[in-house]
Structures are given as structure tokens and as C-alpha cells.
Amino acid sequence: MARRISSQGKVTISVDEYSSNPTQAFTHYNINQSRFQPPHVHMVEPLPYDAPKSVGHTRFVCVSDTHSRTDGIQMPFGDVLLHTGDFTELGLPSEVKKFNDWLGGLPYEYKVVIAGNHELTFDKDFMAELIKQDYYRFPSVSKLRSEDFDDVQSLLTNCVYLQDSEVTIKGFRIYGAPWTPWFNGWGFNLPRGQSLLDKWNQIPEDVDILMTHGPPLGFRDWVPKELQRVGCVELLNTVQKRVRPKLHAYGGIHEGYGIMTDGYTTFINSSTCTVSFQPTNPPIIFDLPNPGNS
Numbered sequence: 001m002a003r004r005i006s007s008q009g010k011v012t013i014s015v016d017e018y019s020s021n022p023t024q025a026f027t028h029y030n031i032n033q034s035r036f037q038p039p040h041v042h043m044v045e046p047l048p049y050d051a052p053k054s055v056g057h058t059r060f061v062c063v064s065d066t067h068s069r070t071d072g073i074q075m076p077f078g079d080v081l082l083h084t085g086d087f088t089e090l091g092l093p094s095e096v097k098k099f100n101d102w103l104g105g106l107p108y109e110y111k112v113v114i115a116g117n118h119e120l121t122f123d124k125d126f127m128a129e130l131i132k133q134d135y136y137r138f139p140s141v142s143k144l145r146s147e148d149f150d151d152v153q154s155l156l157t158n159c160v161y162l163q164d165s166e167v168t169i170k171g172f173r174i175y176g177a178p179w180t181p182w183f184n185g186w187g188f189n190l191p192r193g194q195s196l197l198d199k200w201n202q203i204p205e206d207v208d209i210l211m212t213h214g215p216p217l218g219f220r221d222w223v224p225k226e227l228q229r230v231g232c233v234e235l236l237n238t239v240q241k242r243v244r245p246k247l248h249a250y251g252g253i254h255e256g257y258g259i260m261t262d263g264y265t266t267f268i269n270s271s272t273c274t275v276s277f278q279p280t281n282p283p284i285i286f287d288l289p290n291p292g293n294s
């Protein structure tokens with residue numbers, strides 16, 4: 001049982017019995033609960049860019065995984081930009097500056113950004129380990145002096161940067177976290193199970209919008225070349241059973257670009273880059289009614 005309700009009515013998520021094998025988890029929950037198919041789950045067509053925005057709504061523009069390839073991206077009208085990580089290849093300060101300049105030229109009232117596994121310099125523990133190693137997997141990153149990247153976040157002057165933290169914008173509580181299940185030893189990688197659940201447990205109950213780098217299990221997390229589901233089971237249980245945001249925005253699995261809903265939360269994988277790192281998937285827009293309809 002992945003969910004428990006305490007005497008104070010608080011929901012506690014525990015590690016799922018299928019946590020370490022998301023493909024098996026998907027099959028099990030689909031066969032036994034139809035959890036990932038209609039009527040519980042539906043695909044959603046993206047809103048056309050020329051759709052009028054209703055009065056009392058905020059338009060969010062979701063992008064992800066731009067990987068230092070922002071030059072040709074056509075950005076639509078909107079109020080708040082959400083970028084869910086992998087804005088660089090390696091987190092080099094030069095790349096972060098270029099990304100920040102791009103953000104500076106965009107017309108949105110607010111821009112909110114989280115890191116992904118490619119933002120190596122943003123992960124202090126990763127960098128501490130990398131520096132200790134006597135072989136260099138990422139030569140251009142290993143060459144950096146610590147004073148070049150210690151304060152790399154401060155290069156992001158044109159956005160709000162979230163890392164296990166939240167911001168309230170236009171009345172929406174937005175929480176962001178960069179962690180993804182361990183895969184090839186990149187930044188912000190953690191083992192599936194309790195380590196990731198500890199991070200998800202930091203997400204407050206009342207957030208309206210959750211930004212993570214990677215997907216939850218079953219929602220745009222399919223990797224065709226490996227015939228595998230790779231989304232995080234604990235993230236799914238946290239989103240559906242405890243936090244229940246109106247919007248869960250992420251990227252991470254480039255092949256999973258698209259939108260789904262479980263009837264309450266809309267799940268948007270807005271990976272701009274395709275699996276071959278071509279920045280051709282368009283930004284996805286999404287309108288939400290303003291909290292309290294303010």
C-alpha cells in the first residue's frame with residue numbers, strides 16, 4: 001500500500017512495491033486498476049496558440065530540454081514561462097549566460113526555471129565528487145575552477161530559479177525540483193525509492209503547479225528504443241495521492257513530448273528537443289483559472 005492517512009488526515013506516501021521496475025509497475029497498475037487508460041486517463045490536444053485566453057485566466061508557456069538550442073524556437077503569447085530543466089548541455093557558465101540572455105529577450109511577465117540532469121554545475125554534491133576523480137568524463141566541466149561555478153545560479157538574473165523551493169506568482173503556488181531517477185550518473189540523479197521519495201516529500205500539499213525535470217510513471221514517460229517506462233513511481237503516487245497539483249510540468253524524456261490528464265491534474269511533457277536533440281517540438285501553452293479568480 002503506497003498511501004497511508006494519519007489521524008490528522010495527512011496522507012503519507014511510502015515506497016511502492018514496484019518502485020525499482022517502472023515498466024512492471026505500469027503493467028501491474030494498468031491490469032489491476034486500469035490506472036493509465038480511459039476512463040481514468042486521457043490524451044489532451046495542445047491548445048492552439050491563437051486560442052483566446054478567457055477572462056480571469058493565466059496562460060502558462062511550457063518548455064523543457066532546450067539544451068542550448070534556443071535560436072530557432074518560436075515562442076507563443078503567454079503570461080508565465082515554465083522551463084523544466086536541461087537548458088544546457090553541461091551546465092557550463094557560458095551556456096547558462098547564453099540561456100539567461102535568451103530569457104531576457106522573452107516578453108513574459110514571469111519566467112520560472114528549474115535544473116535538469118544536464119545542469120551539472122548546479123548540483124554541488126555532483127561537482128564535489130567530479131573534482132575528486134582522477135579521470136575526467138566531462139573535461140570541459142572538470143576544467144572549471146570552483147569560483148567559476150560556485151555561484152552559477154546567480155547567472156540566472158532573468159528568471160526565478162527553483163530548487164526544492166517554491167514561489168507564488170499571480171496567486172499560483174509553484175514548486176520546482178530537479179531530481180530524476182539514476183541514469184548514467186548525471187547531475188541531480190538519485191536512486192529510485194526512498195531517496196527520491198524524500199525529495200518529493202518536501203513538496204507542500206497545496207501547490208497549484210509542480211515543476212520537475214522528469215516524468216511520473218505512466219504519463220509521457222515511454223522510451224521506445226528500450227521499450228521501457230522510466231517515470232518515477234514515487235513521483236506519481238505523490239502527485240496523485242498527496243499533492244494533487246492542477247498542472248504537473250516536466251520534460252526529461254524527449255520522446256514523451258505531449259499532454260495527458262487524469263481528470264484533475266494535467267501532465268505536460270514539453271521537451272523541446274527530440275530524442276536526436278533537434279529543437280523542433282513547439283512550446284505548449286496551458287490556461288489556468290486564477291486562484292480565487294482574482
Ligand SMILES: Nc1nc2c(ncn2[C@@H]2O[C@H](COP(=O)(O)O)[C@@H](O)[C@H]2O)c(=O)[nH]1
Pocket residue numbers: 065086117118181182183223226228230252253254255274275
Ligand atoms: N532508459 C532511460 N532512458 C533515459 C532516462 N533518462 C533519459 N533517458 C533517455 O535519454 C534521452 C535524453 O535525456 P537527457 O537527460 O540526456 O537529455 C531521453 O529522451 C531518453 O531517451 C532514463 O531514466 N532511462
Ligand SMILES: [Mn+2]
Pocket residue numbers: 065067086116252254
Ligand atoms: Mn534532456
Ligand SMILES: [Mn+2]
Pocket residue numbers: 086116117118213252253
Ligand atoms: Mn534530462
